[in-house]
Amino acid sequence: MKLFGYWRSSATYRVRIALALKGLDYDYEPVNLLKGEQKGSAYLTRNPTGLVPTLETDDGDFITQSLAIIGYLEDSHPAPTILPDEPVARAHALSIAMSIACEAQPFMNLRMQKYLKTERNFNDIAMTDWLNRWSGGAMAAVEKIVTQTGGDYCIGDTPSLADCCLVPQMFGALRFGIDVSAMLRLNAIYERCQKHPAFEKAHPDHQPDAVQQ
Amino acid sequence: MKLFGYWRSSATYRVRIALALKGLDYDYEPVNLLKGEQKGSAYLTRNPTGLVPTLETDDGDFITQSLAIIGYLEDSHPAPTILPDEPVARAHALSIAMSIACEAQPFMNLRMQKYLKTERNFNDIAMTDWLNRWSGGAMAAVEKIVTQTGGDYCIGDTPSLADCCLVPQMFGALRFGIDVSAMLRLNAIYERCQKHPAFEKAHPDHQPDAVQQ
Structure with a gap:
C-alpha cells in the first residue's frame, strides 16, 4: 500500500495512526500542500477532489477520505481491529470520529x-474567535461525550478510531491557539497517546x- | 427504536433514508431547531452535543451523528445492507458520504x-459566494468521483450509503440556491432517487x- 499525504495534515495523521495501531507497513509519498501539489495533474488522477490523504491499495485502487481509508483498512486487515466489538460502543467511537471530522476539523x-x-x-482576533467558536465548540461537545464513554482512551481503555481522530485534532488545536484547557478528559487522553508507540x-x-520549525 | 430529528435537517434526512432502505420501523420525535429545542435540557440529556439526529435504540442507548447511527443500523440489522459487498466499492461509498458530510454540509x-x-x-451576495465556494465546490468534487463509480446511483446501480448522503445534500443545495446545474450525474441520480419509494x-x-411553506 502507498499513502499519499502531508506531514501536518490532520486527515493524513489519522490514517497514519490507524496504520500504526494495526501494524501495517506502507510506502509514503508526500504531497506538499504549501506548494499546491494536491492540485497538480499527477495527484488529481489519483484523487479528483484534490485533498489529502489518498491510499493506493496493493491492487492499484485509489481510496480517498481518511475515514473511508480507515474503513477499508478494517475491512481488508481486520486484525487487530481499532473498532470496539460491541455495536453501541462501536457507534460511539464512530460518533466521536464524525464529530471531529464534520464539526471541528473543517x-x-x-x-x-x-x-x-x-x-x-x-x-488575528477574528480568526481566534472563529477557531474557538467552531472547532473549539465541537471539541467541547466531544469532551462531554468522552466523559460518558471514555477511560484511558476515548472509548474505554483501548485506543480506537476515536483516538485516531482526537489526537490530530488536539495537535492542530494547540498549534492554532484554540483554548482546550477546560477539556480535561481530552487533554489526559492526548497526553497518554503521546507515549503510545503507534x-x-x-x-x-x-x-x-517534516520540516524543522 | 426512536429517531429524534427535524424534518429539514440534512443529517436527519440521511438516517430516514437509511431506515427506509433497510425497511426498519421506528418512532419519530421532532426536535424543532427553529425553537432551539436541540439546546433544551430534555434533548441534551440524550445528546450532549445539541445536534440532531439522535437514535434511541431498543435497549435505551443513545447514538449521535448521522453516519454513526447508520453504521449502528448496519451492525444491528445487517440485511438488507446499504453498503456494497466489495471492499473497494464499500470504501468509495463511504468516501462519497464523508465528502458530503465533512466538506459540503458543514x-x-x-x-x-x-x-x-x-x-x-x-x-446575500457574500452568502451565495460562500455556499457555492465551499458546499458547491465539495459537490463538484463528488460529481467527479461519481463519474468514476456511479451507475443509476452513486455506486453502481443500487442505492447505498452514498445516496443517503447525496439526496439531502442536493435538497439543501437547491433550497439555498447553490448552482448544481453542471453536476449532471448528481442531478440524474437525485431525480432517480425522488421516484424511489424509500x-x-x-x-x-x-x-x-413538516410545515407548509
Whole structure:
C-alpha cells in the first residue's frame, strides 16, 4: 500500500495512526500542500477532489477520505481491529470520529484559514474567535461525550478510531491557539497517546516530509 | 427504536433514508431547531452535543451523528445492507458520504448561515459566494468521483450509503440556491432517487413536523 499525504495534515495523521495501531507497513509519498501539489495533474488522477490523504491499495485502487481509508483498512486487515466489538460502543467511537471530522476539523484546516484571512479580511482576533467558536465548540461537545464513554482512551481503555481522530485534532488545536484547557478528559487522553508507540510513530514530526520549525 | 430529528435537517434526512432502505420501523420525535429545542435540557440529556439526529435504540442507548447511527443500523440489522459487498466499492461509498458530510454540509447548515449573516454581516451576495465556494465546490468534487463509480446511483446501480448522503445534500443545495446545474450525474441520480419509494418516504415534506411553506 502507498499513502499519499502531508506531514501536518490532520486527515493524513489519522490514517497514519490507524496504520500504526494495526501494524501495517506502507510506502509514503508526500504531497506538499504549501506548494499546491494536491492540485497538480499527477495527484488529481489519483484523487479528483484534490485533498489529502489518498491510499493506493496493493491492487492499484485509489481510496480517498481518511475515514473511508480507515474503513477499508478494517475491512481488508481486520486484525487487530481499532473498532470496539460491541455495536453501541462501536457507534460511539464512530460518533466521536464524525464529530471531529464534520464539526471541528473543517473549520480549522489550512484552506479555510487562508480564505478567511485573504478574502474575508479576518484579523488575528477574528480568526481566534472563529477557531474557538467552531472547532473549539465541537471539541467541547466531544469532551462531554468522552466523559460518558471514555477511560484511558476515548472509548474505554483501548485506543480506537476515536483516538485516531482526537489526537490530530488536539495537535492542530494547540498549534492554532484554540483554548482546550477546560477539556480535561481530552487533554489526559492526548497526553497518554503521546507515549503510545503507534501514536508516536504517526506523529507529524516523525514523517519524512517534516520540516524543522 | 426512536429517531429524534427535524424534518429539514440534512443529517436527519440521511438516517430516514437509511431506515427506509433497510425497511426498519421506528418512532419519530421532532426536535424543532427553529425553537432551539436541540439546546433544551430534555434533548441534551440524550445528546450532549445539541445536534440532531439522535437514535434511541431498543435497549435505551443513545447514538449521535448521522453516519454513526447508520453504521449502528448496519451492525444491528445487517440485511438488507446499504453498503456494497466489495471492499473497494464499500470504501468509495463511504468516501462519497464523508465528502458530503465533512466538506459540503458543514458550511451550509442553519447555524453557520445564521452566524455569517448576523455576526459577520454577510449579505446575500457574500452568502451565495460562500455556499457555492465551499458546499458547491465539495459537490463538484463528488460529481467527479461519481463519474468514476456511479451507475443509476452513486455506486453502481443500487442505492447505498452514498445516496443517503447525496439526496439531502442536493435538497439543501437547491433550497439555498447553490448552482448544481453542471453536476449532471448528481442531478440524474437525485431525480432517480425522488421516484424511489424509500427516498420518497424519507422526504422532509412527508414528515409529521413538516410545515407548509
